Amino acid sequence: MPIILRLDRVMADRKMSLNELSEKVGVANVNLSKLKNGHVSAIRFSTLEAICRALDCQPGDILEYQDE
Amino acid sequence: MENSRMIKTANGLDKLFKILRTLIAVALVVMFAVLSALTIANWVNPDTVIGTDPELVDIGPLTLELAQAHRPDNGTVLRYAWAYAGMGAAAAIAMYYALGVVRSILAPMKQGQPFCQSVCDDLKKLGVVSIVMGVIANIGAAAEALSLMRIYGLVDLVGGEVIRSVRVNIEFDLTFLAVFFVLMLVRYIFQYGVELQHLSDETL
Numbered sequence: 664m665p666i667i668l669r670l671d672r673v674m675a676d677r678k679m680s681l682n683e684l685s686e687k688v689g690v691a692n693v694n695l696s697k698l699k700n701g702h703v704s705a706i707r708f709s710t711l712e713a714i715c716r717a718l719d720c721q722p723g724d725i726l727e728y729q730d731e
Numbered sequence: 732m733e734n735s736r737m738i739k740t741a742n743g744l745d746k747l748f749k750i751l752r753t754l755i756a757v758a759l760v761v762m763f764a765v766l767s768a769l770t771i772a773n774w775v776n777p778d779t780v781i782g783t784d785p786e787l788v789d790i791g792p793l794t795l796e797l798a799q800a801h802r803p804d805n806g807t808v809l810r811y812a813w814a815y816a817g818m819g820a821a822a823a824i825a826m827y828y829a830l831g832v833v834r835s836i837l838a839p840m841k842q843g844q845p846f847c848q849s850v851c852d853d854l855k856k857l858g859v860v861s862i863v864m865g866v867i868a869n870i871g872a873a874a875e876a877l878s879l880m881r882i883y884g885l886v887d888l889v890g891g892e893v894i895r896s897v898r899v900n901i902e903f904d905l906t907f908l909a910v911f912f913v914l915m916l917v918r919y920i921f922q923y924g925v926e927l928q929h930l931s932d933e934t935l
Contacts, residue, residue, distance in 0.1 A: 690935060698935050705934035 667727045670699045673718050687717035734843045741840035748830045748837070755827045759820055766816050770809055793876055794898040818871050825864045832857050846924035854918040858911045865907020873901050 674684060681699070685692035690710060697703050711722055718725075787796050832853050839847040876899045 694935055703933050703935050704930065707934060710935050 665729050665731050669727050677718050688713040738843050741837045745837045748834050752830045755823050759823050796895040829860045846928035851918050851921050858914040861907050861910040
């Protein structure tokens, strides 16, 4: 898929672990790991909103479009 | 939640079908045990009389117009009983299998997840069973008429003193085709549900 999730990069910038993000967002770390590794086909606005709030970033910082 | 109602209904139906399957199995065993015992003892109700007055008597798909009361011998009654038991057993076994398939359809619904590939496969199986049962029922009706004619030796009796005429009432029932198409339609709906469920599961 040409949409790539850059969650690991933003998490590294904020020095936040997966467990910490999982607690703040309220999503199981297994699911967050899937999200980080791009193993999901869609993301809800509510999840995106919670992640952006926890990481203090914009959706564009997490999502990236790459031409195939 | 609506989901909990589905789980409750699926659990209730599953218990009901489990009891029905057990009853079918027990009834089959009892029926064949009683018939075997009767056959070994060569015993039937001595008062078995067909048509106490000249009248029309329906036996399966046959309508007999009797001129006088007829008392069939033990062998005839037992053969007739075995033929009926055989057809009943075939229907009961098909029903037993169909109830098993329905129970496996209910299994994921009991977990609150109705949209599974296994449900779609089972609905297809149920459709095939409905076709098989319908064809067997229609062929069975024709076979019943032919076997009854042989068992009672009706060809020899027609025009005699006991039977004035024989009418064979065979109708081809196509209800099973409607059941099949409805089941296939439900299957396609569930197939679409499986795709939507897959998308939902992959959405965070």
